[in-house]
Amino acid sequence: MQLNADFSQRALVRPDDSPWVASPMPGVERRMLDRIGEELARATSVVRYAAGSHFSAHQHPGGEEFLVLEGVFSDERGDYPAGTYVRNPIGSQHAPFSRDGCTILVKLMQFDPADDQHVVIDSNHAEWRQGLVPGLQVLPLHQHGTENVALVRWAPGTYFNAHRHWGGEEIFVLEGTFQDEFGDYPAGSWLRSPHLSQHTPFSEQGCLIWVKTGHLGS
Structure with a gap:
């Protein structure tokens, strides 16, 4: 298959x-x-x-x-x-x-x-960190080579900068709705973006996502 x-x-x-x-x-x-x-x-x-x-x-x-x-x-x-x-x-x-x-x-x-x-x-008893922009909290889960895995919590109305994914990006939406210029992704959605893809993500209502980057090769 x-x-x-x-x-x-x-x-x-x-x-x-x-x-x-x-x-x-x-x-x-x-x-x-x-x-x-x-x-x-x-x-x-x-x-x-x-x-x-x-x-x-x-x-x-x-x-x-x-x-x-x-x-x-x-x-x-x-x-x-x-x-x-x-x-x-x-x-x-x-x-x-x-x-x-x-x-x-x-x-x-x-x-x-x-x-x-x-x-x-x-993750219920772990220490979260401030993200790169206001409204983001990050819990790093694993890092090896270029691969990074984390949970990211988005407060309502949070917008992130446009960015490119070296090695790709994979997201699973756990709560709320994750968004970018290509669409809306409610809880339970899975999104995989290839090496050097680009987007500008945000969340109007807030969300929690699992995210992995740098693992899909060049």
Whole structure:
């Protein structure tokens, strides 16, 4: 399968654009955002676990990165409530489940081989920083090479400068509505912009986004 597999092109999936698709495990469904491969794939997905569902024990040959969007995601290492960001490096393994149900944003097989850091950050108890313009708060989550990952909170009426994305930019809207000159992106929207793309983002009502930059190559 190839879905939004041309990284030189802008890609956009709003919440109602992509259906939920059953996974091989009962009670686990996926909304696919980009994908190269079949069941073992380089993939970006929103994954929904019904209460009491689980996924088989598996390894991460290219690493796993996820953000818990709703509920509590669990594995043999612990419980991860909504707002928790996790990176499981290449070669790690686990057997995930959810007692009461959860939804996560997950990226698979996208790690640099030298990026071997295990990361767990609960954004509910982390220290946010002032952003580059008034109205922005930033919580850095991870940095390796040119790749940077963060949560960014936009106060209502915040406008950012026009800027170009070296290495591309990927955004998932968690709350509110993110905007730029190309459109409006409500909560649940996923937007990927290629290397050297440019925009002037803002948010009239305020929003919270997960954002990754510098990871799509030149």
